[in-house]
Amino acid sequence: MAADSSPRDTKRVTITDVARHAGVSTAAVSKVMRNAYGVSQGMQERVRAAMAELEYRPHAAARGMRGRTYTIGVLLDNVRNAFFADVLDGIREELSDSEYTVLIGAAGFGADEQARTIRAMVDRQMDGLVLIAPGTPRSEILSMAATTPTVVIGHHDSSDVHDSVIDADDVGAGLVVDHLVELGHRDIALVSAPGSRSGRWQRPPEIALADGFLQAMDRHGLADRARVHHSAYSDDGGHAAGLALLSGAQRPTAILAGADVAALGIYRAAADLGLSIPGDISLVGYNNTAIASLAPVQLTSVDQAGHTMGLAAARMLIERVEGRRDRAMQTTMTPRLVVRRSTAAPSLP
Amino acid sequence: MAADSSPRDTKRVTITDVARHAGVSTAAVSKVMRNAYGVSQGMQERVRAAMAELEYRPHAAARGMRGRTYTIGVLLDNVRNAFFADVLDGIREELSDSEYTVLIGAAGFGADEQARTIRAMVDRQMDGLVLIAPGTPRSEILSMAATTPTVVIGHHDSSDVHDSVIDADDVGAGLVVDHLVELGHRDIALVSAPGSRSGRWQRPPEIALADGFLQAMDRHGLADRARVHHSAYSDDGGHAAGLALLSGAQRPTAILAGADVAALGIYRAAADLGLSIPGDISLVGYNNTAIASLAPVQLTSVDQAGHTMGLAAARMLIERVEGRRDRAMQTTMTPRLVVRRSTAAPSLP
DNA sequence: CCTCGAATGGAGAACGTTCTACACGACTCC
DNA sequence: GGAGTCGTGTAGAACGTTCTCCATTCGAGG
Numbered sequence: 001m002a003a004d005s006s007p008r009d010t011k012r013v014t015i016t017d018v019a020r021h022a023g024v025s026t027a028a029v030s031k032v033m034r035n036a037y038g039v040s041q042g043m044q045e046r047v048r049a050a051m052a053e054l055e056y057r058p059h060a061a062a063r064g065m066r067g068r069t070y071t072i073g074v075l076l077d078n079v080r081n082a083f084f085a086d087v088l089d090g091i092r093e094e095l096s097d098s099e100y101t102v103l104i105g106a107a108g109f110g111a112d113e114q115a116r117t118i119r120a121m122v123d124r125q126m127d128g129l130v131l132i133a134p135g136t137p138r139s140e141i142l143s144m145a146a147t148t149p150t151v152v153i154g155h156h157d158s159s160d161v162h163d164s165v166i167d168a169d170d171v172g173a174g175l176v177v178d179h180l181v182e183l184g185h186r187d188i189a190l191v192s193a194p195g196s197r198s199g200r201w202q203r204p205p206e207i208a209l210a211d212g213f214l215q216a217m218d219r220h221g222l223a224d225r226a227r228v229h230h231s232a233y234s235d236d237g238g239h240a241a242g243l244a245l246l247s248g249a250q251r252p253t254a255i256l257a258g259a260d261v262a263a264l265g266i267y268r269a270a271a272d273l274g275l276s277i278p279g280d281i282s283l284v285g286y287n288n289t290a291i292a293s294l295a296p297v298q299l300t301s302v303d304q305a306g307h308t309m310g311l312a313a314a315r316m317l318i319e320r321v322e323g324r325r326d327r328a329m330q331t332t333m334t335p336r337l338v339v340r341r342s343t344a345a346p347s348l349p
Numbered sequence: 350m351a352a353d354s355s356p357r358d359t360k361r362v363t364i365t366d367v368a369r370h371a372g373v374s375t376a377a378v379s380k381v382m383r384n385a386y387g388v389s390q391g392m393q394e395r396v397r398a399a400m401a402e403l404e405y406r407p408h409a410a411a412r413g414m415r416g417r418t419y420t421i422g423v424l425l426d427n428v429r430n431a432f433f434a435d436v437l438d439g440i441r442e443e444l445s446d447s448e449y450t451v452l453i454g455a456a457g458f459g460a461d462e463q464a465r466t467i468r469a470m471v472d473r474q475m476d477g478l479v480l481i482a483p484g485t486p487r488s489e490i491l492s493m494a495a496t497t498p499t500v501v502i503g504h505h506d507s508s509d510v511h512d513s514v515i516d517a518d519d520v521g522a523g524l525v526v527d528h529l530v531e532l533g534h535r536d537i538a539l540v541s542a543p544g545s546r547s548g549r550w551q552r553p554p555e556i557a558l559a560d561g562f563l564q565a566m567d568r569h570g571l572a573d574r575a576r577v578h579h580s581a582y583s584d585d586g587g588h589a590a591g592l593a594l595l596s597g598a599q600r601p602t603a604i605l606a607g608a609d610v611a612a613l614g615i616y617r618a619a620a621d622l623g624l625s626i627p628g629d630i631s632l633v634g635y636n637n638t639a640i641a642s643l644a645p646v647q648l649t650s651v652d653q654a655g656h657t658m659g660l661a662a663a664r665m666l667i668e669r670v671e672g673r674r675d676r677a678m679q680t681t682m683t684p685r686l687v688v689r690r691s692t693a694a695p696s697l698p
Numbered sequence: 699c700c701t702c703g704a705a706t707g708g709a710g711a712a713c714g715t716t717c718t719a720c721a722c723g724a725c726t727c728c
Numbered sequence: 729g730g731a732g733t734c735g736t737g738t739a740g741a742a743c744g745t746t747c748t749c750c751a752t753t754c755g756a757g758g
Contacts, residue, residue: 014714025738030716038736060473061413062714065743069410071473073452079437080639085428088455101469103422104453106437120450124409124420124473235639264643271645290429290584294613296620296645363744374708379746387706411744414713701758708751718741726733 013054022050033058034067064125072317073121074104075114076132081233081261082289083306084132087153090310091130098318100127109232111135111199122148128317137199149320151313156203163320164330165313169205170212172302172335173256176284177216179300179337180254184345185282187225188217189252191241191262194230209258209286233258238265246273246281253282253346260285260292263299263342278344288338298341305333362403371399382407383416413474421666422470423453424463425481430582430610431638432655433481436502439659440479447667449476458581460484460548471497477666486548498669500662505552512665513679514658518554519561521651521684522605525633526565528649528686529603533694534631536574537566538601540590540611543579558607558635582607587614595622595630602630602695609634609641612648612691627693637687647690654682 019026024047031039032047050056060069074091076084092102103126107117115136121129122144133154134141144150145162153165173190180188190213193206210228217226227250231241238257245252246269257263263285270281277283285292288303312331319325368375373396380388381396399405409418423440425433441451452475456466464485470478471493482503483490493499494511502514522539529537539562542555559577566575576599580590587606594601595618606612612634619630626632634641637652661680668674 012714016714026715027717027738027740028736031737034716036717040736043736057468057472059714060469061410061418062743063716064410065414065714065745066716068716069473071469079428079434080431082429088428092455092457101466101473102455103470104455106441106451106453108441117450119406120409120420121452123406124418124450235643264645267645268643291640291643294584294617294640294646296613296616297643361744365744375745376708376710376747377706380707383746385747389706392707408744411713412746414715414744415746417746699758702756704754704756706751706753709749711748712746713744716742719739721738722736724734724736727731728729 013056018050018054018056021054022046068127069125070099071126072100072102072128073126074102074130075107075118075134077107077109079106083287086306087132087310090307091314094311094314115140118144128321130313130317133205138201149317151317153313154205155201156208157201158330160328163316163328165309167304167333167335169208173209173212174216175337176256181220185254186222187252188254189227189229189245190256191229191231192258193233206258233262235261235265238262239269242266242269246270256284258286260287260289260301278342280347282343284343300340300343301338303336303338309333362405367399367403367405370403371395417476418474419448420475421449421451421477422475423451423479424456424467424483426456426458428455432636435655436659439656440663443660443663464489467493477670479662482554487550498666500666502662503554504550505557506550507679509677512677514662516653516682516684518557522558522561523565524686525605530569534603535571536601537603538576538578538594539605540578540580541607542582555607582611584610584614587611588618591615591618595619605633607635609636609638609650627691629696631692633692649689649692650687652685652687658682
């Protein structure tokens with residue numbers, strides 16, 4: 001086995017050290033830390049002083065064996081999607097002066113990998129989980145949520161075992177369609193994630209979006225001119241979708257992409273084909289991420305208030321973790337259209 | 350105290366259950382899991398079968414009390430910087446079929462917050478840490494690294510207690526200056542992070558970049574025309590820097606930004622001032638992130654091979670964690686210039 | 699047949715917390 | 729003056745692993 005001998009020595013300060021130093025029992029120290037009932041003023045002070053003096057930091061793994069671990073896990077499929085960064089900021093802000101630490105599991109798009117990551121977080125005894133639009137089968141989420149407080153962001157399927165934070169994607173799609181129709185567009189395409197009703201989720205965000213889109217088109221009497229194309233919410237996915245839609249026979253005059261990243265891929269495809277935006281094609285993104293507002297981009301987009309969603313998710317989660325609420329709840333946000341320079345009246349045929 | 354009664358019941362399958370089910374001792378099961386010495390073929394199979402049958406998953410917190418936790422922590426300051434996403438992908442890829450799980454601590458720019466996050470990861474007994482350009486004082490990193498294997502990405506300061514992966518930022522700056530000078534530019538400005546030699550880091554990436562920039566300018570006899578402006582590597586930071594530089598008295602004809610995000614902020618500032626890129630101003634980014642290649646952007650940038658850096662970091666870290674190497678090492682990458690449409694010859698005065 | 703050593707399996711002590719019981723004293727109330 | 733009650737503190741049993749010893753068996757060598 002060779003030399004081994006990792007350098008991990010210099011032993012930690014433990015609760016026992018603190019207890020001895022303060023001249024009390026470990027139980028007392030534990031109580032102080034969790035500010036549990038039954039501790040006198042004097043005890044409080046003595047113990048806190050000892051902790052400070054020894055620079056004591058509780059051993060999270062040991063805590064995990066019995067009680068809390070004071071860790072919140074966040075699952076996201078794609079670090080590059082800036083919308084998730086907004087949500088994350090919200091979560092971190094809400095938790096910033098609590099004792100909880102936020103750790104992120106970045107899992108990629110694969111359902112298996114996501115499931116593995118979720119299990120890893122549960123195995124590490126995290127106190128609560130925020131899952132952003134998980135691709136994992138619903139049954140798996142439900143069984144995990146039965147044992148660990150969970151907030152699901154994005155999926156419209158509600159449940160009595162986990163909380164949800166969603167955006168009214170159907171309303172968002174409606175806003176976009178209204179805007180485009182008002183500009184004079186008739187042939188409008190939607191590019192949405194292929195997700196579909198897989199894994200027993202009945203209403204993942206992309207389905208809600210697609211439904212809202214079709215309803216809105218119908219409302220304007222354009223049901224037969226609506227087109228839906230599926231592709232991954234990534235730059236490459238958008239690029240492929242853009243090429244397919246724009247070089248096809250019946251070219252739409254406007255495209256709504258379910259994510260800003262994908263919209264930028266479509267932008268690239270349009271450029272490849274020599275089409276200008278918004279001259280030839282109007283383009284709308286979704287999520288109103290930072291890139292949408294960049295000078296060279298100026299993408300019309302739907303704002304989902306990711307930051308606020310993160311705040312709400314964290315608040316709801318902590319309520320559950322600390323047992324202040326025992327019934328599932330659902331929070332719905334209303335989207336808002338932000339018009340920029342990527343949409344205009346269609347050019348005459 | 351109300352009802353409390355969190356739902357966390359339905360007890361887990363433990364090593365004891367597996368042992369009983371396989372008719373062996375827990376010690377034996379543990380040995381099989383860690384494939385330690387002293388296990389017969391038959392025992393192997395019996396135990397593995399039992400584990401599979403019961404769907405056993407080891408309890409990470411309990412493991413953390415004695416041995417490994419099979420968790421690698423990654424610290425990054427800003428989820429929005431796509432370069433970090435590249436690094437992260439590299440790390441995840443290298444670790445994808447190992448037993449290690451990667452968890453990310455997103456800490457923001459503040460040194461305190463970063464320090465807190467690092468401590469949180471150490472307290473959770475993570476087996477190893479990858480720190481991407483930490484702003485935390487060097488001493489703190491060194492003391493953490495003494496107890497937990499650590500790879501630092503970005504800082505050029507080497508150490509015998511942690512490994513490092515860096516990019517030759519000075520070379521990168523040289524490539525850019527050469528390119529710009531060749532196009533005919535003389536008045537070139539650098540926008541770099543304010544980091545400076547704080548916290549006892551002698552050579553954080555921004556300093557290496559600035560030094561390389563000044564040296565390259567000097568090499569071309571342009572030392573007196575070089576300007577360095579400090580701002581945060583963010584969209585807003587770039588915007589502010591852009592406004593300052595471009596509306597000031599002696600306007601540069603080209604700007605190098607230390608991060609693509611910041612370059613986009615400068616882009617926005619230029620637009621605000623009615624200046625076109627590359628007509629009036631040439632602009633170069635750093636890191637060659639995905640946004641740099643987007644159709645509407647087309648930013649000339651320096652490629653740092655973040656993905657490869659991530660791979661290297663993970664490989665080095667695991668060597669240390671598993672005790673296969675006990676001396677610190679350092680890996681240096683060579684940057685490459687990717688010319689796009691944001692640079693051109695300067696307009697005549 | 700005895701001794702040795704290698705190979706294999708198990709007992710049981712950690713590890714650092716939390717938390718349930720319980721002990722003790724001081725009051726209050728009949 | 730005894731029975732409750734309240735407030736405060738402690739003992740000690742978990743929790744689910746890892747890992748150091750130790751026990752047993754088996755073969756080989758003498």
